[in-house]
Amino acid sequence: MEKDIANQIIDLVGGKDNITDVWHCATRLRMFVHKKDQVNVEKISNIKGVVTAQFSGEQLQIIIGNKVAKVYAEVTEITGPLGNNNGQSDRANKSGSGVISTIMETISGIFTPILPVIAGAGLLKGLLTLCTGLGWLAEEADIYKVLFIVADCAFYFLPFLLASSAAKIFKTNNFLAITVAGSMLYPTILGSYNAISAGQEVDPITLFGFVNVPFLNYSSSVIPIILGVWLLSYVEPAIKKIVPRSLSIMFTPMFTLIIVIVATLVVLGPLGNYIGEVLAIAISWLFNHAGIIAGLLLGATMPLIIMTGMHYALFPLVFNNFALLGHDKMLNPVALVTNVAQSGAAFAVAFRSKNKEMKELATSSGVSALLGITEPAMYGINIKLKRPFYACLIAGGISGAIVVGFGLKSFAFLTGIISLTAYVEPGNIWNVVIAISGFALSFVLAFILTLILGFEDIPEEKLEEEMGTADKQKSSKSDENIDNAPVKLTEKKEIASPATGKAIPIEEINDKVFSKEIMGTSYAVTPTAGEVVAPVDAEVMYVADSKHAIGLRTKEGIELLIHMGIDTVELKGKYFETAVKATEQVSKGTVLATMEVKKIAELYDPTIITIITNTQDFQNIKKQYINQEVTPANTIFEIE
Structure with a gap:
């Protein structure tokens, strides 16, 4: 079953080549994709075994439940290794993401893999506290000391766990990252900190005669090691470009560790430590005075914060509170x-x-x-x-x-x-x-x-359809969202070509989402003129910011998407001009947009795709004039 779910997901996200990164948490399969418009979120949500799917910023989240790890294993079996291998993770550097979104997605990726060990250790800590509180176990007992080591080591050496996880997120060397964490927990640093805390005098460590290395407690810390590994992800690739390949195996790690560890102990570590202290004090003050x-x-x-994934942004604050308070x-x-x-x-x-x-x-x-x-x-x-x-x-x-x-x-x-x-x-x-x-x-x-x-109870037949458990035979469109019965039009409805050009078989389009008609029954026209017109009387429902796509809806409920060009979203509106706005009523033949076909064709495929996005609502759709020249006077769809 998990293999079938994985195959369907990969098909509906635009194929494995459209996936740039994939990972999972307790219940969600998370991924980044090259092109969001190739992802059919609605159909993914309707896969049997999937609860729902959604985009949170640039991150696609597919909520599966307890079987997510098995589905993830099947997905990665198909996709193979992912990542851009340039020293930076797509999770941390997804184009188009805002700063806040990028930070949250990065924290999410770092903490998700280590949560099971944190949860297991935390549960044991809670049980030990319960046992000592009830007098069932003495803190002096040997069994308590051993179990406390088991429960506390994950928290004490948290920088090691975070270093390994962060190395995967930032696509850098895992062993170098762990070594950076080791420098922060090295006995010279922690021992000097403990001695100072006990009131003893400790000789300072001074670099270049004026730069002191602060003695701080990095055990259980979060922000310092994340900053250190982030720096590592930039330093190592830069040094690799400088050091000759024949010497790289020795000198690249040496120079990398010198630069990163010194910078971490002198600048990033103290900075992260102080940021953690300030945040912990501020949050504590807020909850003490305006609790x-x-x-x-x-x-x-x-629940709304969890839906967006923003709760991961709070994790560092929680662990800082544990460490400091x-x-x-x-x-x-x-x-x-x-x-x-x-x-x-x-x-x-x-x-x-x-x-x-x-x-x-x-x-x-x-x-x-x-x-x-x-x-x-x-x-x-x-x-x-x-x-x-x-x-x-x-x-x-x-x-x-x-x-x-x-x-x-x-x-x-x-x-x-x-x-x-x-x-x-x-x-x-x-x-x-x-x-x-x-x-x-x-x-x-x-x-x-x-x-x-109260709530509106879902009829049993409808729920069976949604869950894919109905005993009756499904039609060939059983994988569609069939919440409502097909619409019965009172008369045949005709949809014209939105442009002048050559009508080509949709199967020939070099785009799996379009060629497989994943978004709905589709029609392709390679334009010879730049004017794009309304193919039917309708209301404008959507105009893309990049001007390459316009959504329409007729009074009969037919929903159309006019998609101008393949991958032309990358042009960000260049060579396109729109003539209508959302909510505007247009008549058949009204100019919707113009496109500079020749200039677009130099960069991308200018083919215009007309998609009936609610195909499942209609009983019969016929295409006409395939492999022929068409104009806005020709009917390309007949809908019943």
Whole structure:
């Protein structure tokens, strides 16, 4: 099954050649692509085994659930090694991404691979705290000391984990990155820091007679090593270009380590350390002095933040809080209650729904959310039904305000019901009581609010179609989004050619999305004139910023996309002029745009593609005049 899902995904993203980078987290397959317009998000969402798909900035996120790792393995088996191999990752340097988007996507890529070990170590830490708090285990016991090493080593040596993960993101040498992390945790640095902290005098290390190397505690730190590996990704390729190839194997690593480690210990490390301290103090101040408001806002928006992937941007703050304060009063307590709200809403849907399939899906998703994996419930149930999602936002906001207002502290990075062990604080039983109370409150609030707000139950037949489980035979278009029955037009509708030129078989187009008609039944015309006109009376629904595509919709509900040229989005509007705007009504023959065909043809294929994007809504579509000269007076589509 996973292999079939992988094959369908690759086809619908425009083929493996369109994929520049792919990775995954607990429930999502994440990738970057060369050309977004080749990705059919709607059809990907309708693949059996896929919850939904969406673009978050430049990143395509395909929510799959617990089988995502297996699907990822099948995808990478087909694609083979990916990456541009120039020392920089597409995740960190995706063209068109804004600074904030790039930072969030980079942090997401760095933290995702190490989350399992952090979660496992965090759970063990929570259990050890619980056992010592209840008197079941003494801290002096040998078994406790060994288990504490197991639980704490991932956090203490976090820079090593981050170095390895960041090296993959920045496409640089993994072993050099780990060596940079080793310099930060070297006994000379940490030993001097501990000695100074104990009030002892330590001889300074001074470079060139005036540059001091600061003695700082880099254990459990986040930002310093990420900055160090980022610098490494630039320095190593630059040195490779300078050093002769015959000497590169020795001298490139030597010069790279000298430059990067010195810069990290003297500049980037201290800078990252101070940034972490300032952020931790600022966030702590905010939650101490405006906790209820901060908890309300974060709790009410956390699901929306997760949808965009922005929650990864908060991870460094959480780990800095653990390193500097010993606990987190921000993300973890709020995530505790917002995650369980998704579970409460899903269980309410299971309780009220009359649909057997929906009951089963909502129950399994609710259990998953209770354990900390919220995507199946959020995307598969609550957002789909809308009002349960609103209930989650309200419940999360109220519960977030309460737990933050009471100063709830988390001592380990965990999610779901098992994370309650992370709130056990020695000598303060109220912390775990608040955690349990907030957890229960959010679940109950979301459950009750979902019942009060209600939702429109999905008929069993329709859900079966969406899930691909209907017993009846599917038509040849079963892979389309068939939420509604085909439209029956009262009379045959004719769509004319949008331009003068040669009509060519769509299969001959050198673009898989168009040639395979993935976006819908399509017609191709190689233009001999630059005027592009409305092929039918319609409303303008969309005009691309790059001026190369215009969307139309007729009163009968026919949706058309006039796509001018292949890959011409890269021209960013050059050689195109549009004559209409969105919401404008146009008559058949109205000029929509003009294109400088000859100049475009020197760079890209100028072929104009007319696509019926809601093909599935119609019973019969016929093409005419293939391999013939056409003008706007010729009918290219007959729709019934």
